[in-house]
Amino acid sequence: MRISELSERSGVAVATIKYYLREGLLHPGLTLAPNRADYDDEHVRRLRLIRALIEVGGLSIASVVQTLAAVDDASVSIHDAFGVAQDALSPATPTPAPELGSTPTGSNSPTPCTDAQLEVDRWLRRRRWKVRPDAAARTELAETLAALQQFGWGHSASLFDGLADYALEQAGLEVGYLDPQQDRSSLMEQAIIGTVAFEQAYGAIRRLALEHQSYQRFGRRRSVSA
Amino acid sequence: MRISELSERSGVAVATIKYYLREGLLHPGLTLAPNRADYDDEHVRRLRLIRALIEVGGLSIASVVQTLAAVDDASVSIHDAFGVAQDALSPATPTPAPELGSTPTGSNSPTPCTDAQLEVDRWLRRRRWKVRPDAAARTELAETLAALQQFGWGHSASLFDGLADYALEQAGLEVGYLDPQQDRSSLMEQAIIGTVAFEQAYGAIRRLALEHQSYQRFGRRRSVSA
DNA sequence: GTGTAGTGGATAGTTATACTATCCACTAAC
DNA sequence: GTTAGTGGATAGTATAACTATCCACTACAC
Structure with a gap:
């Protein structure tokens, strides 16, 4: 061809x-x-x-390169390839912070990220989840926790308990759906597409559900005081 | 200042x-x-x-402008603002398809997007979810469904039933957490941060759960045939 | 007063990403 | 033997999100 x-x-x-x-x-x-x-x-x-x-996944070219390298490298186990795909989905450490005193950040930002990070790490330990200590999703989760804290959505990572119970179950189904008997590259492809597509799907479904629920609660009311 | x-x-x-x-x-x-x-x-x-x-949300400047306009416009109801925030989170119609015959796409791509779109719309009707017909998340979900179909993850939108049951429940909790008595702009901010941050949080938690489950299933095995 | 750090506003430049276009020697098929 | 098309290299484009520079000016220190 x-x-x-x-x-x-x-x-x-x-x-x-x-x-x-x-x-x-x-x-x-x-x-x-x-x-x-x-x-x-x-x-x-x-x-x-x-x-x-x-x-679908919104990955950058660089992330795709890394992911495909794991798919192609026969010495990488399915489990490790999952890790690579998962890191590729995380938004690439948006907080490089090159340690320059020149940044306008003075005495503010009392490293809330680190506090949240410790909280997230403790939370994962409590749940006994086996994840790499350097998994990108840890940092990502810590950052969202920090943001939620700032805007009045509670302070502890137990906020995520319900989500985690469900995610664990769903992830079990998803991983269980994969057939280890099929050829390696198909299995890899399916695992990777599953990782990225189900994540997007859940995001979209969640937004649809939020719209539906907000209609039930706030719909038809035209504004709520000023 | x-x-x-x-x-x-x-x-x-x-x-x-x-x-x-x-x-x-x-x-x-x-x-x-x-x-x-x-x-x-x-x-x-x-x-x-x-x-x-x-x-946290990975929104573009343009999306932020739109979202903040809804926050500031007192004539926009809470419910409508939710819609704006949700659309801002969707990855901005990555399929503009300007109808040019000049694209290399010949007789291929039998509009799988449209098939999936119809399927998603039917699925939403079956669930009796009240969402705008033009909600961006509809298209997004259709695209992920098309991708999942292509890679052997089943063919019908009922694939999403479990996700949807849970998302509905979670969205109910989230919307219920908002206090309509507090001042409008705080309520808006909280709703919008909640929309974007919980979505990221679920994504991160899901990836951590996937890693944990894939460890249980594939861990320690060093590759699976070639 | 006078100097100077800092201001608001405008405009131009930078970096990164993901393509897209052009060029060119060449070759396979008509 | 012409010519559409190829592979490979290189240069250009578009967009996004900043970042830097410039400038007239001004509040405040001295």
């Missing part, structure tokens, strides 16, 4: 495919001649996965 | 505050002289909200 056919079949522009090849998202085709290379169904399949991660 | 003090107290750089003023995210201070304006605690508070929406 030539690049133009790959483009047609995947719906991805030729220039974009070339870009993905350069970035290492897509394996190069079999070079038949200096200006002739052969692509196959694996390339179509890979492009579908790439587009799904970008469009 | 002068701009430098506002910067110190909020931890946002002066240049960034000026940028937010230009973009209309922050109300201008009270102008005392051509080069003197006065900012108050409301500005500090607003900056905290803006940063939380951007850092």
Whole structure:
């Protein structure tokens, strides 16, 4: 298959495919001649996965590269690949804080992130969840906890207990759905798509549910004092 | 309060505050002289909200503008403001598809999005959820359904039934937590932060739970055939 | 008074991301 | 033997979110 056919079949522009090849998202085709290379169904399949991660999961190209590297590396276990995919979904440490005293942050921000971080770590220990100490989701959760605290949504991580009970159950179903007997790359793909797509799905469903519930509670009332 | 003090107290750089003023995210201070304006605690508070929406929720500046406009517009009901915040959280219609025949998409992509869209709309009707027909989350959910279908995660929206039952319950708790007696702007802020932060929190918790469950199922095994 | 740090406002520049377009030597098929 | 198309390289574009510079001016210290 030539690049133009790959483009047609995947719906991805030729220039974009070339870009993905350069970035290492897509394996190069079999070079038949200096200006002739052969692509196959694996390339179509890979492009579908790439587009799904970008469009559905909102991953950056760099995150996709990392994720696909784990998919392709046969020495990475399914479990470890899950970890990579999960970190790729976390919004890439939005708090680098390069330790410069030049930032306008004076005596403010009494490291609420660290407080929340400790709280989250303690909470995870109480629940006996086996997660890497450096899992990106830990930090992410600590940041959302800090934000919720600031705006009057309670102070302790036990705020998340209900969510966690349900998430554990749901994650069990999702992981259980995967068949360890099928071939490794399909299993990986399915696990990764599941990780990103169900997360988006839950977000969307939650927003629909919130809209429905807020209609029940606040609907038809045209404003609430000033 | 002068701009430098506002910067110190909020931890946002002066240049960034000026940028937010230009973009209309922050109300201008009270102008005392051509080069003197006065900012108050409301500005500090607003900056905290803006940063939380951007850092925790990952919203774009444009989405924040829209959300804050709803917060400030006293004629917008709480319920409608929820809708605005929810749409701001959806990843801004990543499928504009400007109807150009020039795109490389030939006869492929048998509008799976539309099929999934119909399926999602039917599913919502079955559940009797009251949501705007143009809610962004509908489209988003349809897209994730299409992705899940493509990768072998089942075909019907009933895949989401469990998620939806739980989301409904959780959304009820969340909306119920809001006190309609408190002043409008605090209520709005709390509702909006809740919408964005709990969504991120659930995502993070879900990833932690997935990691835990995948450890139980796949951990210690070093790869699964090739 | 005079100097100077800081201000508000405008405008221009920067960095990063994700493409998109152009160029070119070449070649396979008509 | 022409020509549409290819692979590969390189350059350009668009957008987002800042960041930096400039400038006339002014409040306050001395």
